[in-house]
Amino acid sequence: SSKRVAILGAGPSGLAQLRAFEAARQSGREDLPEIICYEKQADIGGMWNYTWRTGLDKNGEPVHGSMYRYLWSNGPKECLEFADYSFDEHFGRAIPSYPPRAVLKDYIMGRIDQQAIKKYIRFECPVRWVEYDDDSKKFTVTVTNHKTNTQEVEEFDYVVVATGHFSTPNMPFFKGIDKFPGRVLHAHDFRDALEFENKDVLVVGSSYSAEDIASQCFKYGAQSITISYRSQPIGHTWPEGMEERPLVTHFEGNIAHFSDGSTKGFDAVIMCTGYLFHFPFLPDELRLITENCMYPNNLYKGVLFQPNPQLIYLGMHDQYYTFNKLDVQAWYARDIILGDKVLADAKTRQADIKIWRDRHDKLDGSDEQNIDFQADYILDLLALIDYPDFPVREQAELFKQWLRDKQENIMGYREKTYPSTITNTMATELPKPWLEIKDDSLESFMSLDFVEATVD
């Protein structure tokens, strides 16, 4: 094929796209397009690359990473296990259900043939600008190559946007915060909980980042943690020293005022207020505009940009399922690009989008409904492609169990174990409470004496 495909980003989504084509190549397929993947960072892995940097990176580009030291998976590994690459196969033995970041990263990357994949990737190449020409029906992609300090301009038939959407902070203003005498940061810039040892910390937000960063601060010795919610409290039973309050209204000096009239003084404020979809390299007519939700508008089958289906977005949904969902999306996108799948006409696509968006609008916002909805979406796509079947519904049930386990004990749920939906292997138990395991490195974690789970 003389087609050319640009993949923007080499995180889990971009890598899934590269693997999808590689799988086709390995199965003897010959008419494959020419592929270039542009990646801002110096390595593959996307969000899973921990970086000590905050703000701007060594090349002056916005730092992508929002992960922090001591981050552990906040969902069971059994919910993201690949059908064709089990945890057993990777680690050679059973491990606990909630591994630290480095351990999970090791698994995800273990499946990738790095030699085969990396040759398509240009590192330290942030994409600057993408344009589409209506006459030639091609995209022009302009990147800055920081290794050579020059720009590169190339033409493509397809562009796959896989740049993630948990990197650009949504940072609200509260009256008086500009005069707060201490550190004010967004979750995106949170790195080391030890910085907040013995401090009174205010966490604003009530979703995953708030829950987990508050827990980290507790684990690493903050003096007190107050979580301030806008819509609803997280609602866990928090240990002594942690509490939830309604939304902060304003600050006076280091004193936060809350909407229930209460006040409290703080040393630091951590805004866990979510992320913006930010595509500074895309012109209006190519730019997805959405908030973080279960089914962004204008994406047919969740991936093809409706106004121009030569443009493909991966991983733009809010996430329960992650890696195997990204795989499914990438497999579908590949089949469309290869022409193996005939693209429905615009009207048909629009009708399909409407069905999903209507269902989406009827969701009651509960995790349980969201999980089933995302499972349905994955199954819908799976039916269209030759990706190995995997137990989507069983994983959905595990997600629901996870919700109950968190509810029961927020500081202890990471000690729970679940059976693999792929191999049936039961996860092993941590040898001591999560709160007491403070070194999260791969080496340290893998040298723990995991305990065979007792079946009850």
Place this chain on the structure above:
Amino acid sequence: SSKRVAILGAGPSGLAQLRAFEAARQSGREDLPEIICYEKQADIGGMWNYTWRTGLDKNGEPVHGSMYRYLWSNGPKECLEFADYSFDEHFGRAIPSYPPRAVLKDYIMGRIDQQAIKKYIRFECPVRWVEYDDDSKKFTVTVTNHKTNTQEVEEFDYVVVATGHFSTPNMPFFKGIDKFPGRVLHAHDFRDALEFENKDVLVVGSSYSAEDIASQCFKYGAQSITISYRSQPIGHTWPEGMEERPLVTHFEGNIAHFSDGSTKGFDAVIMCTGYLFHFPFLPDELRLITENCMYPNNLYKGVLFQPNPQLIYLGMHDQYYTFNKLDVQAWYARDIILGDKVLADAKTRQADIKIWRDRHDKLDGSDEQNIDFQADYILDLLALIDYPDFPVREQAELFKQWLRDKQENIMGYREKTYPSTITNTMATELPKPWLEIKDDSLESFMSLDFVEATVD
């Protein structure tokens, strides 16, 4: 005139350019070009807008501001006084020589007719991409208008780049810093010295930011401050609790190792390691490539981009002189754009650049030589334009006095006073030592009882 001019940035440089055209208009000039100024922030002032934000701003754009709370001018105000707008005129009374940021900002902005100027400016409009077409000889400028969440694309005959060069951190890596258990930040993200109260702070770098941030940390109660230099120590006599050491080689946990073999534990590391010239919106053929120096290459008269003199750069030199130098550059640029000044041919321009670059290469790196060099540059430009003469040489002598005063007492030099080179008014004295004046707001500063300086 049917010419169109884009000004990128509404900091002191961009504002100087707008004022230069406004001055022409007010003097009855009629054939003025159409001007649009694009500014990323929500207000004018550039670097002088203090922001509590770090990393990315509310629109997801890199935060421009590198200034911090409690920042005072680090040079005498007498060295940046405008010939046509004195401090006396603005404040109605004599004030000290080293005012806090807010006071200096008030002065700079006081001269600007905001109503006349602001109508040219589109706020919250980061420039995304600039292109030049060789055939039409026009630039296409693409910006994102965050107020409307749409892009704007316009054509121009001239583009004036006034986006500053003290915003994109140069952040070196030291072995082990990725595991440092505490905050690691660049000067660009430094905001409130109170965060470092009672802490052991490591400051890396030996230029203005290092000197001033170390002093701030001392003033606001850090437990100890160690300044680590690469080339040369700053060399002041530091108060107890402050010291200089040669370059850090690596970190082990919170312990820094220095090249003299010494070690010390720290709570935080502040990299005062300078800034990158970063123009992500410019293609290679339009992009200035330089380090921070007294005469960047490829800029004729310090402003016209040699490969394409329809492109103008303002404020790209390292700075002793600031605001009036920016004015002089903007006045010259205006005259070129208006055609009042005939542009020399490329060869003549190149010869002129070479003369300055040769002189530049012979500088010995001392502040004294740099100051005289910059004075010569300003005088060279002044001779070409009708900007009001100002006492460039006298201000140079004041700069040299400032160097000696800093050398004599780094924690006390801001108590020194100098006579205005414009009005001859002697600055008043601070009523108490700089170390004891901890509120730096405009109101608080202007309500101090300044002391008439005693002439010695």
